[in-house]
Amino acid sequence: xxxxxxxxxLLGVLFFGACAVAFAFLALxxxxxxxxxxxxxxxxxxxxxxxxxxxxxxxxxxxxxxxxILVFGTPAAYLIASRRFPGRTVLVTxxxxxxxxxxxxxxxxxxxxxxxxxxxxxxxxxxxLSVSFTQTAVVLAIAFVASPLYIRTAIAAFQAVDxxxxxxxxxLGAGSTRTFFRVVLPLALNGLAAGEALALAxxxxxxxxxxxFAGSLQGITQTLPLAIYQAFAINFDVALxxxxxxxxISAVLLFSLRLILSWQPSRRTSPSLFAPLR
Amino acid sequence: MKLGTLALVGVVAAFxxxxxxxxxxxxxxxxAAASLTxxxxxxxxxxxxxxxxxxxLATQIRKGAPADVFASANxxxxxxxxxxxxxxxPVVFTRNTLVVIVPKSNPANIRNVYDxxxxxxxxxxxxxxxxxxxYTLQVLKNMNLTAPVxxxxxxKETDVREVLxxxxxxxxxxxxxxxxxxxxxxxxxxxxxxxxxAQPKVQYGICTVTASTNKAAAAAFxxxxxxxxxQKIMRSYGFLPRVKPxxxxx
Numbered sequence: 298x299x300x301x302x303x304x305x306x307l308l309g310v311l312f313f314g315a316c317a318v319a320f321a322f323l324a325l326x327x328x329x330x331x332x333x334x335x336x337x338x339x340x341x342x343x344x345x346x347x348x349x350x351x352x353x354x355x356x357x358x359x360x361x362x363x364x365x366i367l368v369f370g371t372p373a374a375y376l377i378a379s380r381r382f383p384g385r386t387v388l389v390t391x392x393x394x395x396x397x398x399x400x401x402x403x404x405x406x407x408x409x410x411x412x413x414x415x416x417x418x419x420x421x422x423x424x425x426l427s428v429s430f431t432q433t434a435v436v437l438a439i440a441f442v443a444s445p446l447y448i449r450t451a452i453a454a455f456q457a458v459d460x461x462x463x464x465x466x467x468x469l470g471a472g473s474t475r476t477f478f479r480v481v482l483p484l485a486l487n488g489l490a491a492g493e494a495l496a497l498a499x500x501x502x503x504x505x506x507x508x509x510f511a512g513s514l515q516g517i518t519q520t521l522p523l524a525i526y527q528a529f530a531i532n533f534d535v536a537l538x539x540x541x542x543x544x545x546i547s548a549v550l551l552f553s554l555r556l557i558l559s560w561q562p563s564r565r566t567s568p569s570l571f572a573p574l575r
Numbered sequence: 576m577k578l579g580t581l582a583l584v585g586v587v588a589a590f591x592x593x594x595x596x597x598x599x600x601x602x603x604x605x606x607a608a609a610s611l612t613x614x615x616x617x618x619x620x621x622x623x624x625x626x627x628x629x630x631x632l633a634t635q636i637r638k639g640a641p642a643d644v645f646a647s648a649n650x651x652x653x654x655x656x657x658x659x660x661x662x663x664x665p666v667v668f669t670r671n672t673l674v675v676i677v678p679k680s681n682p683a684n685i686r687n688v689y690d691x692x693x694x695x696x697x698x699x700x701x702x703x704x705x706x707x708x709x710y711t712l713q714v715l716k717n718m719n720l721t722a723p724v725x726x727x728x729x730x731k732e733t734d735v736r737e738v739l740x741x742x743x744x745x746x747x748x749x750x751x752x753x754x755x756x757x758x759x760x761x762x763x764x765x766x767x768x769x770x771x772x773a774q775p776k777v778q779y780g781i782c783t784v785t786a787s788t789n790k791a792a793a794a795a796f797x798x799x800x801x802x803x804x805x806q807k808i809m810r811s812y813g814f815l816p817r818v819k820p821x822x823x824x825x
Contacts, residue, residue, distance in 0.1 A: 413682075430729035449606060452749045482643045512699065512730025512741065527733060530631035531704040 301531060317360040330540045342538035350516040351524035351539065358432055358520060359500045366447050366496055371489070374448045375477070378455030389452075400505025403442055407510040411437060434511035435518050439500045440536035446488075447496035454488020455481065495553040498547055603792045604641055606632040606647035608706065608779065609734035610671065610753050614812040615646070618805050619796055620656055628705040628734035636661055636784055643787040644796055648706035648735075648753075648780065653780040660665040667779035668800050670815040671753045672774055673710055674765040676742050683748035686821035688714075691749055692723040699738050706777075707738070711751040713775035739764075753777070755813040779814075 334342070342348065377389060395403055411428045412418045421428060458481050464477040482489075504522040511518040513527060519574050521539055526537040603622040607615050608629045615624060625632065625640075629647040634658055636642050645662055647653045653665035677685045683696045691698060701708035708731065715721045732738045734754050742750040743763040757766045781800060783793040799805045808814065 375806065408746070412744060412746055512746075513702075513732065514728065514730050518730065527702055527731070530628060530634050530733065531702070533634060 301507075305503060308431070309422060315338040327544055330537060330544060334534050334537050339538050339541055342535050345538070347515060347524055347528060347532075347535060348539055348542070349497060350401060351519050351521045354432070354518065354540070355520040358439055359497065361436045362443060362500050363493065365436065365440045366444045367493065370444050370448045371451060375450030375455050375481070377448075378452045392407050392448050393445050396449070400442060400503070400508060401473060403506035404438070404509025404519065407434075407438055409556060411510070411512075430508070430512045430514070431520060432511075432518060433509055435520060438510050439460065439503045441475075442503050442506055443499040444495040446499050447492040449491050450492025451485070454485040454492065454538055457488065458484045467569040473526060480550070490557045491554055494550055495555060498550045499549075582723060584707070592753050601789075603643050603789055603796055605644045605646065605796065606640065606642040606784075607644075607646040610648055610707070610756055611737040611779075612736060613759055614755075614807050614809055614814065616772060616809050617812075618749075620801055626734075626736075630703070630704050630706070631733065639786065641709055642666045642784045643789045643793040645779065645784055646781045646800075648777070648779055650652075650778050650780040652706070653782045657782060660785060662782035662784050665782040666797070666801070667778045668781045668797070669779045669806075669809050669817050670819065671755055671777040671779065672815070673707070673714055673751055673777065674754045674757050675749055675769060676739070676757050676764040677749045678742055678745040678747075679763055679765060679769065681765060683793065685749050685767060685825065687767060688718060688720065688773075691727065692720060694727070696727045697729045697746075697748040698724060698727045699730045699732060699750040700728055701735055701738055701751070705732075705734060707735040707751065707753060710775040710777055714751065714769055714773050717773040717775075747798045749764060752753070768797075 332337070373392070377385065377392070397549075398406075408417045410417055411421070411434070413422055413427070413429055418428060428437065460481075462480055462484065463476055466480045467473070471479065499502045502522060503520070504526065507518070507520060508526070510524055513519045513523045515524070519527070521543055525543075527541045528539065583713065601621065602609060605615065605622050605627070606627075608624045609626045612624075612626045615626075616622075617768070625642070629652050630650060632640075632642070633652040636645055636656060637659070645653055645656065647665070647669070650667065651666060653662060656662040657664050666823075675685070675688055675691070677683070683690075683693065685696065687692065690696070692745070700711045703709055703712060706784065712721070715724050730741065730749060732741065735756055738747075738750040739752050739756045739760065741747045743760045749767075754766070756763055781797055783790055787793050800809075801817070810816065
């Protein structure tokens with residue numbers, strides 16, 4: 298039997314060895330964060346004002362960024378998914394670019410766009426709106442790096458919606474808006490939620506663009522990753538405590554993502570006789 | 576621990592692939608304060624440098640970073656490392672002063688240090704713990720400006736060059752840096768002097784890292800920095816002689 302030969306042979310040893318190295322390599326640094334400081338002390342360190350302030354800043358800015366990502370990202374993703382137009386491929390590439398850009402490049406880009414002497418910054422400044430060093434800057438940095446994750450997943454989710462169902466809805470007299478909200482959106486909801494969970498996790502971890510564009514001030518622009526960076530050189534144990542906190546939050550997010558993806562809603566939107574057979 | 580062994584296997588494999596299996600560390604590695612970014616490579620062009628906030632470097636050395644020499648923008652950090660057995664007894668190798676910098680266009684119209692109290696001025700400083708951040712707090716205390724200026728601080732950076740960048744870009748209205756840093760971007764910032772009576776005592780300390788595998792080269796580098804030639808290079812970047820010249824008259 299094929300499987301028995303593999304397990305017995307040298308190839309099998311190499312295979313499982315490689316797997317074990319991969320798992321250990323990925324797991325060990327995460328586990329190590331929890332081994333340096335006793336759990337009780339770790340929890341007590343979380344009461345440090347640096348940590349609580351950073352948590353509040355992270356929570357507020359991440360939440361605001363998610364609202365922006367959903368409100369502007371969903372229509373953008375739907376447009377790309379549902380229409381064929383010239384330049385579409387270029388547009389998709391542009392939308393996905395922040396995903397692979399080094400965060401430092403994102404920071405530079407945001408500075409020369411929204412900075413005081415940037416492309417839009419000078420106009421904003423003239424209107425009395427100053428972005429740099431404010432929480433708005435943090436929100437923009439987060440939205441810039443995290444939204445492509447959502448949009449990308451949302452495009453795939455919209456594309457996976459059965460076009461027959463959309464056509465059926467239209468022939469039954471529903472307008473395009475009604476079809477979107479009653480047919481497309483419910484069917485794509487799983488994928489959208491998955492994309493949003495990914496964007497949320499990325500948002501919480503944003504570091505490079507934020508520190509370059511928004512600066513770092515406790516209680517204003519200092520998010521958890523920025524606070525970790527600063528505490529690293531001043532109070533290592535506090536940095537570890539915040540690290541542990543972020544590991545826990547991210548683990549919960551990823552776990553809920555798994556749950557979302559495994560939960561499949563009914564494919565039928567209504568018990569219509571005319572629903573296409575699958 | 577089995578997991579640890581497995582991770583070790585991976586690390587060894589990574590070394591083999593990257594071709595850096597044995598740490599045959601022949602080039603000197605110097606961990607130096609960010610303010611030394613321009614001057615130090617001129618003193619030892621062949622060495623490898625890691626420039627950052629001195630406090631970040633000190634933490635890295637405590638965690639086993641492969642440094643041979645540690646050059647800090649204060650004496651506190653190398654003295655602390657020495658006390659805990661991480662480096663040799665530090666010596667002072669240069670001194671510096673603090674200045675206030677504003678962008679060339681001076682958007683907040685800052686003329687002197689006291690103007691920093693004006694509401695709405697965006698001030699960028701280094702975090703406390705970073706040597707220049709600690710010195711900044713001393714200046715503010717000496718001038719009795721602590722509360723009003725700190726109220727205007729919009730960002731606390733992790734090293735002096737980040738403060739410099741934020742002001743040179745024009746994002747911040749004013750920042751506290753060493754006079755030597757201000758000289759590196761002459762066309763972009765204007766310098767405002769801090770009175771001598773308010774200046775903190777800025778002494779730079781240098782030491783050989785205990786775990787260094789390259790102690791002879793480390794000692795030679797330190798000697799070079801302290802030599803006449805080395806000191807001349809330091810002065811050409813605006814650093815002060817390591818010993819304060821005694822006033823001629825009584």
